[in-house]
Amino acid sequence: MSVGYGAVGWNRQKKRYDFFLVLGIALYLGAFMGAGAWLFPDVTAETLMIRAFGSAALILLHLILLVGPAARLDARFLPLLYNRRHMGVTMFLLALIHGSFSVLQFHAFGDMDPLLSLLTANTQWDSVSGFPFQQLGFVALIIFFLMAATSHDFWLVNLTAPVWKALHLGVYVAYGLVLAHVALGVLQAEQSPRLWLPLAFGFVLVASLHVIAGWRERACDREQPEEMGWVKVCSPQDIPNQRGVVVTVSGERVAVFRDDQRIMAVSNVCQHQNGPLGEGRIIDGMITCPWHGYQYLPENGCSPPPFTEKIPTFQVQIREGSIWVKSLPLPAGTAVEPAVWGGES
Amino acid sequence: MDWLRGLVYAFYAYVLIGWVLGGFLAFRGVNRLDPSAQSGTWGFRLLIWPACAALWPLLMLRYVRGHQQPPIECTAHRQAAGREV
Numbered sequence: 001m002s003v004g005y006g007a008v009g010w011n012r013q014k015k016r017y018d019f020f021l022v023l024g025i026a027l028y029l030g031a032f033m034g035a036g037a038w039l040f041p042d043v044t045a046e047t048l049m050i051r052a053f054g055s056a057a058l059i060l061l062h063l064i065l066l067v068g069p070a071a072r073l074d075a076r077f078l079p080l081l082y083n084r085r086h087m088g089v090t091m092f093l094l095a096l097i098h099g100s101f102s103v104l105q106f107h108a109f110g111d112m113d114p115l116l117s118l119l120t121a122n123t124q125w126d127s128v129s130g131f132p133f134q135q136l137g138f139v140a141l142i143i144f145f146l147m148a149a150t151s152h153d154f155w156l157v158n159l160t161a162p163v164w165k166a167l168h169l170g171v172y173v174a175y176g177l178v179l180a181h182v183a184l185g186v187l188q189a190e191q192s193p194r195l196w197l198p199l200a201f202g203f204v205l206v207a208s209l210h211v212i213a214g215w216r217e218r219a220c221d222r223e224q225p226e227e228m229g230w231v232k233v234c235s236p237q238d239i240p241n242q243r244g245v246v247v248t249v250s251g252e253r254v255a256v257f258r259d260d261q262r263i264m265a266v267s268n269v270c271q272h273q274n275g276p277l278g279e280g281r282i283i284d285g286m287i288t289c290p291w292h293g294y295q296y297l298p299e300n301g302c303s304p305p306p307f308t309e310k311i312p313t314f315q316v317q318i319r320e321g322s323i324w325v326k327s328l329p330l331p332a333g334t335a336v337e338p339a340v341w342g343g344e345s
Numbered sequence: 346m347d348w349l350r351g352l353v354y355a356f357y358a359y360v361l362i363g364w365v366l367g368g369f370l371a372f373r374g375v376n377r378l379d380p381s382a383q384s385g386t387w388g389f390r391l392l393i394w395p396a397c398a399a400l401w402p403l404l405m406l407r408y409v410r411g412h413q414q415p416p417i418e419c420t421a422h423r424q425a426a427g428r429e430v
């Protein structure tokens with residue numbers, strides 16, 4: 001199956017989110033620079049710009065990091081999660097402006113190459129109060145660049161999800177670098193230590209929400225116990241007709257579907273972009289991925305011809321009123337006899 | 346700091362090469378690497394250009410080796426099934 005790539009997958013809802021995102025940032029930047037110019041008339045416009053864009057990026061970074069665990073704890077945050085990539089790219093652009101202005105102000109007017117100057121102007125690596133915090137920001141910015149640049153679906157497909165996810169987990173490394181960059185930078189600029197408070201508060205909020213969400217998630221991903229190579233799932237009437245349930249078997253989620261009397265199981269991972277097949281439906285006799293609609297025959301895990309996608313399948317049995325799935329997956333595209341359930345559908 | 350100067354210039358060279366090859370990849374090369382890119386819009390190509398520029402060695406390697414499909418992800422189930430047969 002093939003869906004051509006477009007630029008940005010905007011729909012009305014996403015446009016609304018992006019509108020409020022841009023509006024919020026514009027208001028923040030305006031308020032920051034306005035208040036700054038009023039309260040500290042001797043601070044230059046460049047410095048105000050650097051601080052406004054840097055702090056805007058930092059706030060947005062916190063929102064981005066909070067949305068993930070928040071959505072896992074409460075589904076009402078899900079729309080924000082779907083918009084997170086736009087938040088990420090916007091955050092990178094804000095940080096890029098902040099970094100570019102800093103390089104322009106501190107490193108561009110000497111006779112040294114600006115990047116070399118950024119890396120070598122301060123090398124007091126053994127000092128806390130004089131630590132070269134700008135280098136930390138630079139490394140963070142490179143990580144943010146790689147993440148923003150690979151945020152298009154094309155990269156998810158072409159790097160494969162595990163590589164893409166690993167790359168995007170770099171956000172935590174970058175977050176640590178940014179925290180150090182800001183803490184040490186603020187220390188050096190001899191600004192009010194009151195800035196430490198929101199920084200520490202943000203960190204504690206991000207960390208604790210991650211721990212809580214991770215703890216909850218682990219309970220749901222626990223492997224089902226095996227009995228002689230088979231795993232008990234649930235009873236057939238627990239699965240709504242033409243829907244699936246998801247269990248974790250052999251290190252990955254399995255989607256068990258019911259189509260009237262027939263029960264079938266396939267690996268939960270869509271070959272297209274790893275969409276959660278178990279959250280899809282059976283349409284025209286085929287498992288239909290909830291993300292972009294790729295289809296697979298539930299009895300053999302193959303996309304209907306002329307398409308060639310294949311996913312692993314599982315043997316299924318009904319014993320004493322319960323569905324059992326064999327724990328060992330069959331190679332992608334292997335036909336399996338569906339289990340037949342005698343009950344009412 | 347001479348080694349650092351060398352590193353910085355090597356970085357510039359990498360970026361410059363990447364900018365050119367990345368442009369080629371984004372507007373031509375990816376059509377062969379991923380069939381879904383063939384009907385990709387201009388906006389799509391502009392958006393993937395920066396990462397094509399950053400990751401050009403990876404994509405060029407696939408291009409030279411004649412890959413015509415994105416890699417299929419290796420999930421735990423695919424691995425377990427592969428061991429059995």
Ligand code: HEM
Pocket residue numbers: 047050051052054055056057058061095098099100102103106118134137138139140141144178181182185186189
């Ligand atoms: C090339 C990369 C970077 C450079 C050269 C750089 C440079 C600087 C400099 C010189 C300051 C001190 C400004 C001042 O106190 O007047 C600063 C502060 C700051 N930077 Fe960066 N930075 C970079 C990347 C980043 C990134 C990626 C972020 C985060 C998202 C960030 C967030 C901040 C924040 C929040 C402050 C404190 C702002 C304030 O003083 O109110 N920076 N940076």
Ligand code: FES
Pocket residue numbers: 270271272273274275276289290291292293294
């Ligand atoms: S992930 Fe795109 S269709 Fe399944």
